[in-house]
Amino acid sequence: MNPIVRNILAVLAGIVVGSIVNMGIIQLGPSVIPQPEGVDNSTMESLAATMHLFETKHFIVPFLAHALGTLVGAFIAAKIAVSHKMRFALGLGVFFLLGGIAAVFMLPAPMWYNVTDLVLAYIPMAYLGGKMAVKKA
Template identity: 35%
Template sequence: MLKNILAVFAGIIVGSICIWGVETLNHLLHPFPKGIKPDDMEGFKNYIETLPFLGKFMVIVGYALGAVVSGFIATKISKDGKPTAALICRIIFLVFTIYNMTVLPIPIWFWVLGILVWTLVLAGYKLALNKNK
């Protein structure tokens, strides 16, 4: 039980680091407007609305990388061969993704991909199982 809890925490942390890395690269390619403050939600919403397709799609790419890596790490640490830890990571990330999508002005395609992309934790799960063979 403790190993599974650790597996989920590790999956969430490593997956979050992957997402952060891709989003950091995205912000280098599509910088925030000058003068926007970290707590300026209206300014951030405006930034999201004016962000080009590639800028929005890079967020999905970050989610995809985070999903695969979190599923892989959670499965490797749990070592029980079951997808439980990976699926718990999926649920946690999905809840945060849906929250972000409800507070930010994003297009419908982002909603669809933003929900579907978290099934990729199962790809990470399968990769982890294949590495055991």
């Protein structure tokens, strides 16, 4: 397979698989940590309107979703990429970080959560995913 095509597929696969992991954890989250009464997370608007009801424990699942989605996406991208594997992993981290930054502007989450999420869930997890993929190569 052409290396350029394979590298493009690495990015696309990383985004798709990382997003699936993220959304899967978000969907399963309320069964592990029930949401506060009256919270509807079906749309960003309804979630933003009820964000004030969230306690610290309710931010564990979104953080894990962001961190594990990025980790898996970066791992997949680095595994599939022909060359510059760590760059592809970190590129996936930047992609998901941009989504996290967008979420900060859309949802009125507490500042401690925003900082923790943006600093720990994306670039460090992408780096770890890249390291895991390169080590197993």
